[in-house]
Amino acid sequence: MRLRILGASGGIGAGARTTSFLLGRDVLIDAGTGVGDLSLDELGAIDHVVLTHSHLDHVTALPFLLDAVGASRQRPVTVHAQAATLDVLKAHIFNNAVWPDFARIPSPERPFLRYEVFAAGQERVLGGCRVRSIPVTHVVPAVGFLFQGPNGSLAFSGDTASTEEFWKVLNSCPDLRHLIIETSFVDAEEEIARIARHFCPATVVAELRKLKRRPIIHITHLMPGEEKEILREIAHHDAGLEVHPLVPGTVIEF
Numbered sequence: 001m002r003l004r005i006l007g008a009s010g011g012i013g014a015g016a017r018t019t020s021f022l023l024g025r026d027v028l029i030d031a032g033t034g035v036g037d038l039s040l041d042e043l044g045a046i047d048h049v050v051l052t053h054s055h056l057d058h059v060t061a062l063p064f065l066l067d068a069v070g071a072s073r074q075r076p077v078t079v080h081a082q083a084a085t086l087d088v089l090k091a092h093i094f095n096n097a098v099w100p101d102f103a104r105i106p107s108p109e110r111p112f113l114r115y116e117v118f119a120a121g122q123e124r125v126l127g128g129c130r131v132r133s134i135p136v137t138h139v140v141p142a143v144g145f146l147f148q149g150p151n152g153s154l155a156f157s158g159d160t161a162s163t164e165e166f167w168k169v170l171n172s173c174p175d176l177r178h179l180i181i182e183t184s185f186v187d188a189e190e191e192i193a194r195i196a197r198h199f200c201p202a203t204v205v206a207e208l209r210k211l212k213r214r215p216i217i218h219i220t221h222l223m224p225g226e227e228k229e230i231l232r233e234i235a236h237h238d239a240g241l242e243v244h245p246l247v248p249g250t251v252i253e254f
């Protein structure tokens, strides 16, 4: 499997793009602003969008994606997420006020968009890859994912604070090769991180100590302008693991 990083920042500005990864050619993991760099052909090839949660930095490109390619596609794009996340999309985005209800447009029989509940704890095969949804701890219902490729597994935390089930699943995964995990704030902002249910370097390293596997760690969702300091603080706390910043354009094979 190939995971192409389109966006891996906590915000925008100076080239930063918010969370979005392309799994193979046809599965989009979160729909942050990084999606805007894809060509129309690449956008048109996306059959499935899998969402960690409803926050705007993870869903903002979805309305534009459907607008750009809906008419030229032969079938709807399927959005997979927890019921609570889908309810937010229906009520607050595709509500014919903020954006058209593409689950009924251009017609209820041939819409641009289809919703499919992907509950926490469930597994399904998307684009030839087995995907498991794992509940995590955030200010809105949120999940991370475990992707099982032919040469190992890759986990993605989504947005989270201290969590348990995620580590239980990862510790029972014998071939975990990569972990993409968020660290949104510097240690000086630990209180903001706690309220917003994100990690800062001290708390992410405490979490990584729960991990019994030794995957390559990719840090994502760093606040723009604070990247160097966040990475310096993570190195200072020393998780005893190989840690890299996640950079758009990177392709992770697994």
Ligand SMILES: [Zn+2]
Binding pocket: 053, 055, 138, 159
């Ligand atoms: Zn969030």
Ligand SMILES: [Zn+2]
Binding pocket: 010, 019, 055, 057, 058, 159, 221
């Ligand atoms: Zn986020």
